[in-house]
Amino acid sequence: EDKVVQSPLSLVVHEGDTVTLNCSYEVTNFRSLLWYKQEKKAPTFLFMLTSSGIEKKSGRLSSILDKKELFSILNITATQTGDSAVYLCAVEAFNKFYFGSGTKLNVKP
């Protein structure tokens, strides 16, 4: 059965901390892995990863994919209260996107 597993389920940190969110997957016909940030409304796209070992970076966020070990991490450095959200990992396979249950991040002032 295809699945995407995220950990931890929830995380509480203080502003300025660095966090690492994990996503492991077992999906047939893998094509890409995507990270989304969901605040109160729709998930918004962060990164799409298709190749192993190539880091994608956007400001304080970065992500990398390991296709051999079947996982990805999302790093957030110098966290801010605005980073508080649910972070979703999704794997695109042939004809479908499989979502993890998300990691709920709470950044306290």
Place this chain on the structure above:
Amino acid sequence: DAGVIQSPRHEVTEMGQEVTLRCKPISGHDYLFWYRQTMMRGLELLIYFNNNVPIDDSGMPEDRFSAKMPNASFSTLKIQPSEPRDSAVYFCASSFQWSGNSPLHFGNGTRLTVT
């Protein structure tokens, strides 16, 4: 670009009533997806269309659920009759092409409450 547009934003209805959710995908996107999100089950794919044709509806929970896409700019998800366990946020999403290079773009969702 207006993004994916869903309506209504909130829907409260009584058990047994028919509910219709609406979606306008981003212009030029040829894939459209309907997802349901609950605390217990996360995001679940219900059905998706390619060029207005339903490709996979294996996620539709029961015959009470149906979806249509009469043209490239409009889709509906209908629940008839609705039940309290259908309460969830329903997201519509679209993407440009199935190439591994096109992320899903989500609408703001319809929060459905069935009492």
